[in-house]
Amino acid sequence: MTGRRARAAVLALATVALAGCTDAAARDAGGTTHVVTTSHPLQWVAEQVAGPRVVVTNLVGPRGDTHGFEPSPADVVALAEADLVVHVSGGLQPGVDAVLAQQPPDHLVDAAPVADLEGDPHFWLDPRRLAEVARDVGVELAELDDGAADDVDARVAEVQAALADLDEEYASALAGCRGATLVTAHEAYGYLAERHGLQQVGITGIDPAVEPSPARLREVAEVVRATGARTVFFDAAASQATAAALADDLGVATDVLDPVERVTADADYLELMRDNLSALQRGLVCEG
Numbered sequence: 626m627t628g629r630r631a632r633a634a635v636l637a638l639a640t641v642a643l644a645g646c647t648d649a650a651a652r653d654a655g656g657t658t659h660v661v662t663t664s665h666p667l668q669w670v671a672e673q674v675a676g677p678r679v680v681v682t683n684l685v686g687p688r689g690d691t692h693g694f695e696p697s698p699a700d701v702v703a704l705a706e707a708d709l710v711v712h713v714s715g716g717l718q719p720g721v722d723a724v725l726a727q728q729p730p731d732h733l734v735d736a737a738p739v740a741d742l743e744g745d746p747h748f749w750l751d752p753r754r755l756a757e758v759a760r761d762v763g764v765e766l767a768e769l770d771d772g773a774a775d776d777v778d779a780r781v782a783e784v785q786a787a788l789a790d791l792d793e794e795y796a797s798a799l800a801g802c803r804g805a806t807l808v809t810a811h812e813a814y815g816y817l818a819e820r821h822g823l824q825q826v827g828i829t830g831i832d833p834a835v836e837p838s839p840a841r842l843r844e845v846a847e848v849v850r851a852t853g854a855r856t857v858f859f860d861a862a863a864s865q866a867t868a869a870a871l872a873d874d875l876g877v878a879t880d881v882l883d884p885v886e887r888v889t890a891d892a893d894y895l896e897l898m899r900d901n902l903s904a905l906q907r908g909l910v911c912e913g
C-alpha cells in the first residue's frame with residue numbers, strides 16, 4: 626500500500642467504526658445480505674450460491690487487474706460493511722490482506738485454507754477446489770439468513786454438480802495427456818496441471834506483470850525443444866509479446882489460455898474453462 630493509500634484507508638476505517646451499528650440493525654430487520662468478493666472467480670461462485678436477498682459486489686472492476694489489486698478508501702468501507710467477505714489470502718492481493726487483518730469481517734470465507742492452497746493463488750482453475758469454496762460460501766449465507774438455508778443448500782448442490790461435470794470433462798478429455806508439457810506465459814495453471822498430470826513450464830511466473838529474464842527464456846526454449854511441445858499458451862490480457870516472440874523463435878504455435886481473472890461480456894467461468902479445455906486439446910501433445 627502506498628503512503629497516500631494507507632492514510633486514506635485509516636480515515637476510512639474511522640468512518641466505518643462510527644457506521645457499524647446501523648449496518649447490523651439493517652441486517653436484523655431482514656434486509657439484503659451484502660457479499661463482497663475480491664476477484665472474479667470468487668464473484669462467480671458467490672453469485673451461483675446467492676439467492677434473491679443477496680447482493681454480490683466484486684471490488685476488482687471488469688478490466689481491473691486481480692494481481693496486486695489495491696483497495697481504494699471506498700473499497701475499505703465496502704469490506705467493513707459487508708455481511709460476508711469472500712477473499713483468497715496469501716499475497717495475490719496484499720493490500721486486501723492488510724485491510725482484512727486490520728478490520729476482521731464477522732463472516733469471511735478465505736479460499737486459501739478452504740481450497741488447500743500451496744502458494745499459487747490460482748485455485749479456481751481446478752474446479753474441485755472452487756467447489757469447496759462454494760460449500761463454505763453456502764454455510765455462511767445460510768447462517769446470515771436462516772430463512773434462505775434450504776434455497777442456499779440447493780444452489781450449492783447445483784453449482785457443485787456443474788463444477789464436478791466440468792472436472793469430469795477435463796479428466797476424460799485429457800486422459801491421454803499425462804506427462805505432456807504445458808508451456809504458458811502466465812504460470813497460473815499449477816493446480817490444473819497437478820490434477821491432470823501435466824508438466825507446467827511458466828515463462829513469466831505466477832505474477833504476469835514480472836518480465837522473464839533472458840536466462841528464463843533460454844530455459845523454456847530448452848524444455849520446448851527437449852519435450853517436443855508444439856504450442857506456447859498465453860493470456861490474451863498479458864505477456865503476449867514475449868510468448869509470441871518465443872513461439873516464433875522456436876517455430877511452434879501460440880494459443881490462448883484464459884486465467885479467468887477478468888470478466889468478459891459473453892463468457893462466464895464455465896464457458897471460459899471449456900474454451901481453455903478446447904485450447905489444451907488442440908495444443909498439447911497427447912497419446913491417442
Ligand SMILES: [Zn+2]
Binds near residue numbers: 813886
Ligand atoms: Zn494470475
